[in-house]
Structures are given as C-alpha cells and as structure tokens.
Amino acid sequence: MYYFCVAKVKIASxxxxxxxxxxxxxxxxxxxxxxxxxSSQDIELGESLFSSNCASCHYVGPEEKKLIGxxxxxxxxxxxxxxxxxxxxxxxxxxIASGDELAVAVYEEYNKLQMTAxxxxxxxxxxxxxxxxxxxxxxxxxxxNEDLIDNVSDNSFSSESIFVFITSLIILFSCLLxxxxxxxxxxxxxxxxxxxxxxxxxxxxxxNPAIIVFFSIFVILFCLKxxxxxxxxxxxxxxxxxxxxxxxxxKLHAGMNGVDCNYCHSGARHSKSALIPSAxxxxxxxxxxxxxxxxxxxxxxxxxxxxxxxxxxRTYIDNYIQKPIKWVRIHNLPDLAYFNHAQHVNAGGLECxxxxxxxxxxxxxxQYSPLTMGWxxxxxxxxxxxxxxxxxxxxxxxxxxxxxGEDINVNNIGGLECGKCHY
Amino acid sequence: MTDIIKLFYSTFIDNKFIIxxxxxxxxxIACGADGNHPGYQYMPDMYESPSYETNSSNPVxxxxxxxxxxxxxxxxxxxxxxxxxxxxxxxxxAGNTLVNPISYSExxxxxxxxxxxxxxxxxxxxxxxxxxxxxxxxYSAVPSYSDSIxxxxxxxxxxxxxxxxxxHSLHYGLNAMGPHASQLSQEERWKIVHYVHKLQKNTND
Numbered sequence: 001m002y003y004f005c006v007a008k009v010k011i012a013s014x015x016x017x018x019x020x021x022x023x024x025x026x027x028x029x030x031x032x033x034x035x036x037x038x039s040s041q042d043i044e045l046g047e048s049l050f051s052s053n054c055a056s057c058h059y060v061g062p063e064e065k066k067l068i069g070x071x072x073x074x075x076x077x078x079x080x081x082x083x084x085x086x087x088x089x090x091x092x093x094x095x096i097a098s099g100d101e102l103a104v105a106v107y108e109e110y111n112k113l114q115m116t117a118x119x120x121x122x123x124x125x126x127x128x129x130x131x132x133x134x135x136x137x138x139x140x141x142x143x144x145n146e147d148l149i150d151n152v153s154d155n156s157f158s159s160e161s162i163f164v165f166i167t168s169l170i171i172l173f174s175c176l177l178x179x180x181x182x183x184x185x186x187x188x189x190x191x192x193x194x195x196x197x198x199x200x201x202x203x204x205x206x207x208n209p210a211i212i213v214f215f216s217i218f219v220i221l222f223c224l225k226x227x228x229x230x231x232x233x234x235x236x237x238x239x240x241x242x243x244x245x246x247x248x249x250x251k252l253h254a255g256m257n258g259v260d261c262n263y264c265h266s267g268a269r270h271s272k273s274a275l276i277p278s279a280x281x282x283x284x285x286x287x288x289x290x291x292x293x294x295x296x297x298x299x300x301x302x303x304x305x306x307x308x309x310x311x312x313x314r315t316y317i318d319n320y321i322q323k324p325i326k327w328v329r330i331h332n333l334p335d336l337a338y339f340n341h342a343q344h345v346n347a348g349g350l351e352c353x354x355x356x357x358x359x360x361x362x363x364x365x366x367q368y369s370p371l372t373m374g375w376x377x378x379x380x381x382x383x384x385x386x387x388x389x390x391x392x393x394x395x396x397x398x399x400x401x402x403x404x405g406e407d408i409n410v411n412n413i414g415g416l417e418c419g420k421c422h423y
Numbered sequence: 424m425t426d427i428i429k430l431f432y433s434t435f436i437d438n439k440f441i442i443x444x445x446x447x448x449x450x451x452i453a454c455g456a457d458g459n460h461p462g463y464q465y466m467p468d469m470y471e472s473p474s475y476e477t478n479s480s481n482p483v484x485x486x487x488x489x490x491x492x493x494x495x496x497x498x499x500x501x502x503x504x505x506x507x508x509x510x511x512x513x514x515x516x517a518g519n520t521l522v523n524p525i526s527y528s529e530x531x532x533x534x535x536x537x538x539x540x541x542x543x544x545x546x547x548x549x550x551x552x553x554x555x556x557x558x559x560x561x562y563s564a565v566p567s568y569s570d571s572i573x574x575x576x577x578x579x580x581x582x583x584x585x586x587x588x589x590x591h592s593l594h595y596g597l598n599a600m601g602p603h604a605s606q607l608s609q610e611e612r613w614k615i616v617h618y619v620h621k622l623q624k625n626t627n628d
Contacts, residue, residue: 258556284601
C-alpha cells in the first residue's frame, strides 16, 4: 500500500512539473550526446530568438518536414560549416550572388525562394539558435496547446463523476433491500409475520381513494404541461447540435486563437447569408498547419481530401476531382420569413453572439436561440436604433425629429411591420 | 364531494385515460431538437425550400453545388482584374507602380482599422507588432510592421513597404500568409493598406 502511494505521488509530481522535466531531460540528453558544454541559458535564448524570427518558415525536425524552408535539426547543421551558416543566415542573397555552390543548390531546391536576411544577428545569437535547434525534440510543438488537452480531460472527469454517483445509488438501494430481506428472515425464524413494503403501500392506497385522485390530478397536469411544451417545440430547432463532416472546433479557432467571425464568414457584412467558408479560406492557415492536438491530423486531412492538396509536398494535385464538404445546416429559417445578415451586422451593429450565443466556447456548434417569431419581435421591441449610422443619415435625421430625441427602438421605425419580413 | 371524486375516478382511472395521456406526452417530448435530431416540423414544405439556397447542393450543375466558379474568360461587372502574377518580379513591380486608388481620410482609416482587426489582427496583432492571438508556433514569428532592421523580400525592412507590396501580399499571400483575395474586395484591401501604413509608423514596440 505504501509503495502504491509513493508511485501515485511521483506521477502527480511529474504531471505538475512536466515543462520543467522536459527542459531538464532535453538538457541532459544534449550534454550526453554532444560532450560539449552549452549552458541552458544558450538554449533558452536560442528558443526565444527562433520562435520570434525563424518559426514562421522552419519547423524543428527532419528535413522533409518543410514549412517554407526545410525542417531544421542537427542533420541540416552538420551538412555545412559554421562560417557558411553564419553568412547564410545573415544575408543569404549575398552568398547566392557570390556564386557559392552550396548556397545556389539550396536556392534552386526551394524554387528560388529567398530567405529573409538577418544582419542584426551576431555570431553568438546564431550559435544559440543552432544549439536550440539541435536539442529540441518535436514534442515541444505539441505542448503549445496544453490548455485544450486539460479542458478535454476536465470534461471526461465530470461524466465519470455522474457514473460514480449513479452506481453508488444502486449499491445503496441494493443494500437496503438485502437488509429488509435479512430482517424478514429473522422474523420468519421467530415465527413472526414478515414485512412486505409493497403490499403495505397497496393496502394504504386502497383505503384512501382521495390519494389516487390527488395523485392522478398531478399526473394529468404534468402530462398537459409536457404536451403543451412539446407542441411548442414543433418546428423549433433550438438545441440542434448535429455532428459535422469535419469536427471543426469553434472553441479552438474563434475562442482560443481569437480568429474573428468575419474572417471565415465573410458574407455576414455583405449579404443575406453569412456564408460557410470555402476550403481555400481554411487553407490560408492549414497549408502550413497540418496537425492538431487531439484529432487535428485526421480532421485537417479531410480538407486536403476535399480539395486535393498534398501536405507532404505542399502542392495542389493536378486534375483532382474536388469533393465538396457537406456541412450540416443548423440555423434554418422557414422560407416564409426573410432575414438578412448584412442588415443586422452593419446597420444594427449586432454582435454575432447576440443571436448565435457563445459560439467561441462551443466545441460543437448548437442552435442557441429558438429563432421563433416571438423571439425576433421581442428583440425588435427592446433594441435601440443607432442614429449615428452614416448609411441611414437622412432617415435617422427624420426619426430623431419625429421622436424629439427620445430613445428610438426598432419597432418605432417599422420593425414590427409584417411586410418587413414576410412578403 | 365524493360524487366528484367518483366521476373523476370513472372517467380517468377506470377507462385507463391517464395511461393514454402519459403515452401521448412521452411521444410529444421527442418533438424537440437535440443532438443530431433536428426535431419535427409542422408543414415541412415551409422549412425545406424548393428553391436552391446559398451553399446548398444543387442537381442543376454538374458538380452538384450552388456555389459556382465564374465562366472562363469572364469577369464580374465593375471588377478590375489584378494585372500582376504571384512572382518575386511582379511583387517588386507592384511595389514600384501601384498607387492606392482610395484617397486617405479619417473614415477610410477607421474602416481600414475595423477590417484589419477582422482579417489581420489574429496573426499581426492589433498594434501590428506581429503578436497576434494565434498560438500555433508557425505563426509566432510574424514580423512587426514597424520593424526597421531586417530587410524583407522587397530588399527593405517592414516599415518601408510600399502600398503595392502590401496589396500584392494581401492578394497572393506571402510565405506562411495565405491569399485573402476571396474574402476581401479590392476596395477593402486598399483600405487595409491605409491602416497598415499607419501601423508602420508605430514606434513603441
């Protein structure tokens, strides 16, 4: 038992100091493999320089793991002399112009893409970066989204606790039944009459018909209420949360990474429909981001399969027959009602979340609002019109005169007219 | 009083009315939407439009999609084609020849700021310092607009980029940045260019 406890504590401490541990093992492994003295200071400096200058074009890892340029590691560094690397990083185009064979070969291999020059780096800076690149394993990339992994494990814990609660209830109930049974056995052995809970309750009810009546009135009222509520949900899709063909997480993209809604739904400012982004919008980032923390690799691969992109070579496949991604529509107004996104976003100045709820916290999107007429009308009665809007300059002036500077709600300017939405 | 109770008893309980009632209510509970089930509809023809809607599938076209490419060799009315290719030469040529057709004003600048915050700020940062909200390592080394040291593709540092350079990279993308021509109209891109010029003058990095 004691050993078991110790083991548990050890595991916990490893979890708590994961980052520290990682660094430490990195350092140790580096010292062992290279037999040269590099202080941890160098690697940390190198890391910060790398992430703020190099990471947008280079991964750390095998050479095939290309981003814009090759993946960096000891294999790339061992190929070239230190002096060559210094002059390449400080100004690669100068080196190419001087006719250096190695430099020209790299330039040709990467489709004549010029590497940004870094003349501000000292030889020491470059040494630090190289030290970091040689040491860093690929796991560091994976640690960047630790929050997400934590969140997921939190969720699984809560479902576990419900399970534990239910099983403990069942165990308690069966204990109670066995207790009664044991007591009955004792009573029978003594020659007494055993207790029977069910017949006892039955007898009590039969002698008191008012209880039945009271109970049935309760049941009938309850049923009426559920039928009423149920009928009101006919045609209302609030809470609809379908599984989408790609497990796209709004929580990750809009929430944790802070991508604006308009970036992908670029129609919301211009048209009736907010638009589902076409796959080329995904590719703005996912040309270079090919894997995620949980199911990213398989889900991002679905975009590539749809449009014919080869993530190994980062090129589009010629003559590929593209297959549309069949997203499931969640918000759907019946044809008898007209709704325009541009009107609400531009003139109304509404936030997306007003109607769609906290999308940036949803792992799987669900319909947050009922989208019923009553719900529309309620907002039109309460929302104030922004009279500073330039687009309706002339009209706004008239409204302000008519209402003598009082607050103007949407219903004051015809927001409740039938023909505004039904025609 | 007892008569009422008896009446109630005979109508609801003896006739098993109450059981029917509960069964109906259980069925009706299932009308609501939940998970993959969109719920039931009264007169579904009002919801499922016979006309083809934006982004819906469409049997009229060969690829079953309502969203179609433009017919070959045609341009939309009022559209001005961008006469530059996605090459280094044309990038440099754009920088030297293109002039922002939208004249500078305070409103244009504030519109540019809004657009910048929607389409650029998550990578480039609201201040244009390259510190955006995206936490993936690939987008951790975005250069600051006000950087005056590192020479970029044009041969000049970020704070010397010309309007044409910025417009070209918005249209075609540059390095890890993707092309944004499909999300932003030309007019919107030129407004963003105005705002980027303002961010280039930021000094407090």
